[in-house]
Amino acid sequence: MDSFGAECAGEVVAVGSEVTGFHIGDTVMAMAHGSFSQYVTVDATYVVIKPENLSFEEAASIPANFLTAYYALHHVAKIQAGDRVLIHAAAGGTGMAAVQIAQQAGAEVFATASPPKWEALRQMGVKHIMNSRTVEFADQVMAITQGLGVNIVLNSLTSGEFISKGLSVVSSGGRFVEISKRGVWDSSQVAAVRPDVSYFVVDLVKESIEQPGLINSMLQGLKEKFGNGLLQPPPIKVFPIEEVIDAFRYMQQAKHIGKIVVSQTQLADGTTQKPLSFRSGASYLITGGMGGLGLLVANWMVSKGAKHLVLLGRRSPDDAITKKITELEMAGASVVVEKADVSDLESMTRVLHKIEQSNIPLAGVIHSAGMLSDGVLQNQSWSSFEQVMAPKVQGAWHLHQLTQNQPLDFFVLFSSAASVLGSPGQGNHSAANGFLDGLAHYRRGMGLSGLSIHWGAVAQVGEAAERGADMRASKQGMGVISPTQVLESLELLMSGEDVEVGVIPLEWSAWQERLAQWPFLADWQETIQTTSETSKSEFLLKLEATEPNERRSLLVAHVRRQLALVLGIKNPESIALATGFFDLGMDSLSSVELRNKLQSSLDCSLPSSLAFDYPTVEKLVDYLVKDLLAEKEEVPDESEQLIEIDDIAKRLAEQLGAN
Numbered sequence: 001m002d003s004f005g006a007e008c009a010g011e012v013v014a015v016g017s018e019v020t021g022f023h024i025g026d027t028v029m030a031m032a033h034g035s036f037s038q039y040v041t042v043d044a045t046y047v048v049i050k051p052e053n054l055s056f057e058e059a060a061s062i063p064a065n066f067l068t069a070y071y072a073l074h075h076v077a078k079i080q081a082g083d084r085v086l087i088h089a090a091a092g093g094t095g096m097a098a099v100q101i102a103q104q105a106g107a108e109v110f111a112t113a114s115p116p117k118w119e120a121l122r123q124m125g126v127k128h129i130m131n132s133r134t135v136e137f138a139d140q141v142m143a144i145t146q147g148l149g150v151n152i153v154l155n156s157l158t159s160g161e162f163i164s165k166g167l168s169v170v171s172s173g174g175r176f177v178e179i180s181k182r183g184v185w186d187s188s189q190v191a192a193v194r195p196d197v198s199y200f201v202v203d204l205v206k207e208s209i210e211q212p213g214l215i216n217s218m219l220q221g222l223k224e225k226f227g228n229g230l231l232q233p234p235p236i237k238v239f240p241i242e243e244v245i246d247a248f249r250y251m252q253q254a255k256h257i258g259k260i261v262v263s264q265t266q267l268a269d270g271t272t273q274k275p276l277s278f279r280s281g282a283s284y285l286i287t288g289g290m291g292g293l294g295l296l297v298a299n300w301m302v303s304k305g306a307k308h309l310v311l312l313g314r315r316s317p318d319d320a321i322t323k324k325i326t327e328l329e330m331a332g333a334s335v336v337v338e339k340a341d342v343s344d345l346e347s348m349t350r351v352l353h354k355i356e357q358s359n360i361p362l363a364g365v366i367h368s369a370g371m372l373s374d375g376v377l378q379n380q381s382w383s384s385f386e387q388v389m390a391p392k393v394q395g396a397w398h399l400h401q402l403t404q405n406q407p408l409d410f411f412v413l414f415s416s417a418a419s420v421l422g423s424p425g426q427g428n429h430s431a432a433n434g435f436l437d438g439l440a441h442y443r444r445g446m447g448l449s450g451l452s453i454h455w456g457a458v459a460q461v462g463e464a465a466e467r468g469a470d471m472r473a474s475k476q477g478m479g480v481i482s483p484t485q486v487l488e489s490l491e492l493l494m495s496g497e498d499v500e501v502g503v504i505p506l507e508w509s510a511w512q513e514r515l516a517q518w519p520f521l522a523d524w525q526e527t528i529q530t531t532s533e534t535s536k537s538e539f540l541l542k543l544e545a546t547e548p549n550e551r552r553s554l555l556v557a558h559v560r561r562q563l564a565l566v567l568g569i570k571n572p573e574s575i576a577l578a579t580g581f582f583d584l585g586m587d588s589l590s591s592v593e594l595r596n597k598l599q600s601s602l603d604c605s606l607p608s609s610l611a612f613d614y615p616t617v618e619k620l621v622d623y624l625v626k627d628l629l630a631e632k633e634e635v636p637d638e639s640e641q642l643i644e645i646d647d648i649a650k651r652l653a654e655q656l657g658a659n
Contacts (some may be wrong), residue, residue, distance in 0.1 A: 005035035006205075007061035009050055010264075014479065014505055019044045024505055029059040029223075031067070031208060033216070036244070038264055043210045048219045056232040061093065061259035066222050066231070067096035067215065068179055068204050069154075073105065075214070076200045077152045077175040079273050084150040086141060086169060088157045089132055089539065091117035093259040094179065096234040098154050099124055104230065110150060112137050113158075120235065120257045132157065138165040150174065154233030158183030164193060164613035174194045234258030237549045276491045278306035279409075282363035283355050285310045287342045287395060290321050293368045293414065293458065293486070299324075300487045302333045308360050312338045312351060312369070340397035342369050352402045362406055367436070368414040369394055392432035396439050404448060410494055413440055413452040419503045420454045437500050453493060454502035456481050479505030539601045555621045562597045566590045577618040581611050598624075 010028040015022055022028070031046040050059045073079045085102045089095045090111035102109050112132035113122050121129050125215040128144055132136035142149060149171040154161065158180045167190065170176055178184050178196075178201045190199040208215045235258035238600060239247035244262055251260050278284065278301055286301075288294040289311025298309055309328065316339055317325060328335050338354075340347040349469065355362050369391040396413060403411070413436040416422060419435075436452050443450030459480040481489075481503060489503045539558055546554055560572035567585055575584065581591070591611035599606045602624070607613065614620040 005037075005262075006031060006033060007060060007063040007270075008032050008035035008040065009054075009056040012126070013039065016044075022047065022049075024479050025485055029054075029063055031063045031219075036241075036262060043212070044209065045216045046178075046219070046222045048216075051223055053229070054226060054233060057236055057238050057263055060261050061236050062097075062222065062226065063219065064204065065093040065259065066097040066101075068094050068202065069101050070218055070222065071204065071207065071214075072154055072179055072202045073098060073101050073152070076202060077154075077177050079105045079107055079475060083107040083147060083151045083152055084110065084171075085154065086110040086137075086150045086166070087154045088112045088162075088166070090126065090129075091257050092156075093234055094156070096124070096258055099126060100231055106496065110141055110144070114254070116255070117257050135161050135165040138169050141169045152177065154179065156180045158185075162264070167194045167197060170194065170197045174198070175200065176201060182447045193257055237260045237264050251589055269358050272657065276304060276485075276495045278582075279363055280305055280307040281360065282306075282409075283308040283358065283360045284364045284366070285312065285362060285399075286366045286368060287312045287356065287399070288367075288369035288391075288414075289313055290315070291368065292339070294366075295321070295324050296483055296486065297366055297368065298328060300490070302328050302331050303490060304491075306333060307650050308336075310336045310338055310351070310355060312340055312342060314341050315339065341391075342367075342398065343390035343393075345394075345398050348395075348398045348402060349625045353614045358580045363405065364408055364410040364412075365399055365403060366410075366412045367399055367413070369395055370414070370432075389432045389435075393435045396436055400439060400443065404443075404446070408449050410451065411440075411443060411449045412490075412494065413437075413450070415452045415454045415500075416501075417454050418504060420502055421504070428489050440499050448523050450499060451493060452500045453490070454500070454504060455486070456502075456504035457542055458486055459483070481505060500634055515529075531565075541602050543602075552621060552625055555624055556617060558601070559598070559617050559624075562594060562601070566597065575617060578616050581615045 007030065010027070012022055012024055012026040012028060015024060020151050027050040028047050029050045030040075030048070032040040034040055038053070046063075050056070055061075073085070077085075079085065079102065083102075085098075085100045085107045085222070087095055087109060088111075090099055091113040095111070095113070099109055099111060099121070104212075106129075109126050110128040110130070111126045112130045115120055118129050128141075130140050149169045151171055153166045153176045155166050155176060155178050157163075157166070158178075163183075163185055167176055173196060176190065176200045178199070184201055185199075187199055190197065222231065226233070236609070237250065237256050239250070240263045241262055241264050247260055247262055250256060284301060284306055286298055286309065287327055288292050289298060289309070290313040294311065294313075298311060301309065311325070317337060325335050325337065340351050342348060352362070365535055370388075370456045371535065382438055397412075415433040415436045415646075416430075418430040418433055433454070435590050437454075440450035440452035457480045459482050486503075493503075525609070543551060543554055557572070560575050563569070563575060563581070563584075564572040567590060569584070581594075586594070592608060595606050595608055595610040595654040598610070610620070614623045
C-alpha cells in the first residue's frame, strides 16, 4: 500500500540536519506520497504544524483538497469578489473546500451534487444547487443568471456532454478550470468551441515539483485559516487501516459527503495495543524514584491508576522533590519514600520485606537507578567503573533475586543506547547496561517478566540531560526523546511482548558518518559502502576546487566551524587562531570528536591525538596544509589506533598539568 495516499497527519519521529522549524514530537499535516504507510519521509516544504483545534483525522483531510481548490481559484482563476462560480461535485472533498474558499473571496456559488447531498451544501450557505448526474445544470445556471452565465467553472465532471455544457455557461472572458485527471480536453478542443474563454488544467503534483515555495506558502496560509476558524474541515468518514478495503468500496459507491480518511490504529508489528492500566490494590517499586525519569514515570503511573508507589533513592528528597511527591499524593496515590542503596543486598532485603508486610502485594518493578562517570578508558579507575556498575548490575541482580518468586506484572530495566550502539567515553555505562539487557532475556527464559529499554538521550529530565547529553547526542546524529515520547514508548512496550527494544531517534545521514569511526560497527559500514557509491564531502570537493594559495583561509574557517560545533561556541569567528583548544574548554572526549569531524569532512585518516599535537587553529591548519592536503596518509593499522587511543588520557593530563 506504499503507493497509496497523497496526504497525511501525524507526529514527527525524525528530522534531517538541514531542517529548521520542526522538532521530533511535533504534530503535523503534510502532502506525502505513500502516506498509507505507517511512516513516510517527506520534504519539509510540504509539511506544516497541525492546528491544535483539529484532530489527526480532520487534519489529514485537508492538504490535497484545499491546496487544489485554493490554487485553482486564487492563483489560476484569479477569483474576485462578486464573481459567479460554478463548482461541480461540490459535496466532495475538493468541492467543499472550493465552496468555502469561494465564499471567503466574496463570490456567488453555484454548485452541483447528487440530490441526497444537497442538504449538506445548504448548511454551508449555498443557494444555487443543481444535480451533478445530468447536464440540465447548464440551462438552470443560465436561467438563474438571466443569461449572463458564470465567471468561473471549477470542473471535475468529464463524461458525456459535461465539458461542453460547462463551457456553454461561461461568460465571455471567463475562466474554465479543469481539475479532473481523466477525459480532459486539450486547449485546441476548447478553443474550437469557446475561443473567448481562458482554459486551464490544474495538476497539483506538477505544481508541487515546479513551485515548492508556493505550495509551502499556501499550506502555511491554510494552516492559519484553520487555526483561527476561518476555514472548517469537511465532514469525514473514518475507517481504521484494518478496514481499508471497506473504505475503497465505500468510496466506489459515491455516497459519502466530504472526505474518507483511513486512520492508522495498529502498531508497527500489526497488533492492536492493549490499554495499559495499573492495579489500584498493588504496590509498584521504582528505583531511582526521586530522579527526573523516576518521578516522570511515577506521575504517569498514577495517571494510569496506580495507588501505591514505593520510590527508592540513595538520598532524602529535597524541597522540590517533596513538592512533586505531595502532588502525587494529592492525585490519590500513597507514596512511600525509601532511602536505600539498590546495590546493597541487605538494604534491598529490608525494603522488599517492608513491602511484603504492608499487605499490598508488589506487582511491578521499574529499575531506573543509575550513575554516570564518563571518561576515556585509560583515564578510568576501577572505582569509577564500580560507581557506575553497582546500581545497574548489583542493583538489578538484587531486584531479580528478591522478586523472582513473586508474580510480577512487569520487571522493566532502563538500559541505554550506549549498550547497543556504544558511546565514546562511556565504556563503564555501556557495560553496565549490557548486563541489564542480558538479565531481561535471562528472566524471560525462566518464564518471568522482563523488559530492557535502550533509551536514547532524554530531554529535560535525568542526570544525562543535566550533563548536556542531549546536546552531545544531537551533534552526533542522535535526536533527543521528549518526556512525552518516553511515556508513550513505555506504555507501548509494556503493553507488548518484546524483551529488548531501543528507543533511539537517529538521523541516519549524520549517523552514517560515524560508523567508520567505530570498529564495533565496521561490518555494517562495509555493507553500506558496498550498496551505495561513496562520495566526497561537500567541503572536500570545494577545497580541491580552490586554488592552492587560497586553501589555507578556507581550512581556517572550516576548522573554526568544527571546533565551535564541538565546544558549543556560537560564533566560530570569535575563536582566535593562537588560543589553545584546552583553554576554550576542550577535554579528552571533545578532542576525539573534533578529530572525527575533521577526518570525515576531509576524507583522510587523522591521529586520535590530533588536538594535543596541534592544539590551536593555527597549528592544526599548518599541519593539514603541509602534511595532508599534498598527499593523504594511509590508514594506520589497528595496533597503531589502539596506541593512539591509550595515549589520549596521558596527553590530556600533561596538557592540564601545564596549565
